[in-house]
Amino acid sequence: MKNLFLLAMAALAMAACSKDDKGGDAPQKPQGGTTQTPTTQDGGGTQTPTTPGGSTQTPTTPGGNTQTSTTPEQYANVYVTVTAQNIDLSNVWVTYSYDKKDWTAIRKNSNGVFDFVATLYIGKTVYIQAISSTGEALSQEKSFTIVAGRNDVQLTAVKVDRGIRLTVVKDGAALANMKIYATNDDSARGVLFSHAKNYVANKAKIDRYFNTNPFVVRKTTDAQGNVFFGDLERNLPDYSFIVLGEENYAILNAYYDPEKVNEVHFSITSKPIAVEVVEGGKIAVGQSVFMIKREAFADIPSDIDLNEQFVRGNLDERIRKLFYNSRYSTEMYTNNKGEAVFTAVEKGKTYIFVARVGGALAKHIVTYKGEVLKLSLQD
Structure with a gap:
């Protein structure tokens, strides 16, 4: 019995000596998955983050799991510097679009710099133009691709x-x-x-x-x-x-x-063309009279041909369409004497005078010679 007790004690002593020689328990695998070591951005070698005291530090989430490094969020801003010529900057806006359909206007600037956020459009094309506060284009349209960070562009706004x-x-x-x-x-x-x-x-x-x-x-x-x-x-x-x-x-x-x-x-001229209008044997007061320039019939270069077609009535419909064409026609009204007095005429120019009389066109073609001229349009 005594011998058995001694053998048991000896076995315990040997086990204790073996544990002290190995320096403690074997290392255990961290819970929560495998450990990831981030790489450096410039050399590509292994980098282990450490605490200020020098000991190794493994980033973890609030739950205790190992945290993997992520790419920082990207931002993009556009700064448009406008140089204005012949117009005050307070009357200049900058407008931009990503599809050339919907445009956004920036009305305020800081010392000629207009800016906007373009984070959502990184990698996309933006179109930019300077306009006036009334919508008139002041610069050529520019386009470029938005990149992360600061985007600078120059515009020259010219008032023409x-x-x-x-x-x-x-x-x-x-x-x-x-x-x-x-x-x-x-x-x-x-x-x-x-x-x-x-x-x-x-x-x-x-x-x-x-x-x-x-x-x-x-x-x-x-x-x-x-x-x-x-x-x-x-x-x-x-x-x-x-x-x-x-x-x-x-x-x-x-x-x-x-x-x-x-x-x-x-x-x-102080020597005008006075066009009298007579309808039913009486002078017409307040009657509209049109003066049409010869240039309206530039496709008929011959005055003889023009006069022929004019007399035959071949040009009547065309004349009616010219009444309110401001490029070629001037309208006047007859006064109490039944005369429409045209003073805005030039010597050597040919004019066609037309009035609606009795449901038809009364007309006369004449070349102004710089003298007082009186015409009569009758039914």
């Missing part, structure tokens, strides 16, 4: 003169310091025409109306008879330019092409 430049002469001499009225409003024209029957008596009313109406633009010619009307309305391009004389008014119609400066010559 667009409008109608008039050169106004009377009897061949520049008409200086003369007020010119421009309107594309039918109501304003209507006021003028309604008072045409007794123009001299109604001139004070006409002056007051044209100098206060918001739909009438007022400018004064310089010493050379020039005057510029800029930023006219694109949507209503048919303009009338009017000079209110003491005895007669002069009116010139012109079409506004919004893509350029339109040069227009406005010639007024």
Whole structure:
């Protein structure tokens, strides 16, 4: 019995010695999956993160699992620097689109820099353009592909003169310091025409109306008879330019092409063409008379051929379509004498005068020779 006890004690002593020699329990595999060691960005070698004290640190999630490194979230911003010429920056906007259908306008800038966030469109094409606050294009359209981070682009916004430049002469001499009225409003024209029957008596009313109406633009010619009307309305391009004389008014119609400066010559004579309209043996007061320029029939170069077709009535339908074409036609109304007085005519030019009389067209074709001329249109 004593011997068995001694043998058991000896076995325990040997086991204790064996454990001390190995230095503790065998290492266990960490729970939660395999351990991932991140790589460096430049050399590609193995990098093990450590704590400030120098011991190895394994990133873990709040639940205790090992955390795998992820790519940082990407951002993209666009900065458009605009240089303005002939226009104040406060009147410049920047507009952009990713499909050239839906455009977004940026109205505010910081020292000429317009910016917007483009994070959602990294890798996509953006189209950018400078415009005016009224929607006029001020720069060429630019496009580029959005990249992560900062995207810089330069635009030059240039205000181009667009409008109608008039050169106004009377009897061949520049008409200086003369007020010119421009309107594309039918109501304003209507006021003028309604008072045409007794123009001299109604001139004070006409002056007051044209100098206060918001739909009438007022400018004064310089010493050379020039005057510029800029930023006219694109949507209503048919303009009338009017000079209110003491005895007669002069009116010139012109079409506004919004893509350029339109040069227009406005010639007024003190020796006008008076067109009398007679219907049923009586003078017609307040009757509309149209003056059509010869240029409207440029496809008929021969005056003889033009006159032949004119007399035969071959051009009647075409003439009707030209009545309200501001490029070629001017409308006047007969006064109390039954005369429509045309003062905006040029020596050597050919004109067609037409009135609707008795349900038909009464017409006359004539070349103005610089002398007082009286025509009669009758039924």
